[in-house]
Amino acid sequence: MAIIANYIIDETGEVTLVLHAKLTSLPTPDNASPELVSSTANPDQSLKDIEARIQVSAKHLRLASPVFDRQLTGSFNEAQNLQRTGKVDITVEGWDLEALLILLRIIHGRNHRVPHFVPLSLCARIAVLVDYYACQEAMQVHLRLWKSHLETQIPTGYNATETLEWIWVSYFFDMSRVFDQVTLLAIRHGDEHMESTEFPVKASIMEAINTHREKSIDNVLNLIARWRDGLRQGLFGCTFECRCDDLGALEQSLFTANLYNPPTTPFTGWSFDSLFTHVKTFLKPSSRCNLLSYLNHDKCDAIPKIVQEVETLSSEMQGLDLTTFK
Ligand SMILES: [Zn+2]
DSSP: OOEEEEEESOTTOSEEEEEEEEESSOOOOSEEOHHHHHHHHSOOOSOEEEEEEEEEOHHHHHHHOHHHHHHHSTTOHHHHHHHHHSOEEEEOOSOOHHHHHHHHHHHTTOGGGSOSSOOHHHHHHHHHHHHHHTOHHHHHHHHHHHHHHHTTOOOOSOOHHHHHHHHHHHHHTTOHHHHHHHHHHHHHHOOSOOOOSSSOOOHHHHHHHHHHHHHHHHHHHHHHHHHHHHHHTTOSSSSHHHHHHHHHHHHHHHHHTTOSSOOOTTOTTOOHHHHHHHHHHOOOOOOOOOTTSOOOOTTOOHHHHHHHHHHHHHHHOOOOOGGGGO
């Protein structure tokens, strides 16, 4: 049986939003069923079935959100129940409870329980609700504040979960510079096909990230293959000895890096950055070029030239342009 947690945002409110969720902990309710009292006294990390019941006002919901306005007027069951009995339960599923409470408190003017700043992850979840309920105007002041706070926290390192949150919030808040930076992080460091199930990031954005990521990895593998094939076929290297040294060193390095058999699309477990890191550790043999002749040495010294070519690819990498997805 679900633990019932009641939240009263407007004690005269006619609408109860009902959210079922599985949570390890939940925002402090205004009152709750006894199971919750005992479970909060002995906190554990197991998931509990929660039925959150949030009492709110139809007028505030309708003013803030055209989605609620449609639901509470016209021919919807909810609207008819409200007219007939003067109250109504509306089931809302799939939302984050903490984010939903913050959104509802703001649109009811209950600002004393709204945090001044919210962390990235919570901000991303609130933005999902603002987007769905189209209540940007009612949330405007807080959104502006949170955006300015986010702008001071732009990431430089990669973390798959956080990067996806950043991609979503930078799109939502129209932060083009941040969007460029965080999509570049995803393209450069992502080590698997990326999908956004939690956030409504446009499919075209995820597709562009995945395409650019795979292309960047493909470019590195192709240039290594070009050197390897050239040496194997006797086309690269100025002399037999020069070629043997370079090919031997390259084969050993590829074996050590687990790249002897190159990975294939979608390159799970590999990123441009992990490849680059391996390439930089490839051991360079001392040159056995025949420097006394007029032979061309453009195709000699495979390892340093491979490193140089990957460095060039690295310096040319770019994030996505937000304006093309708006
Ligand atoms: Zn040579």
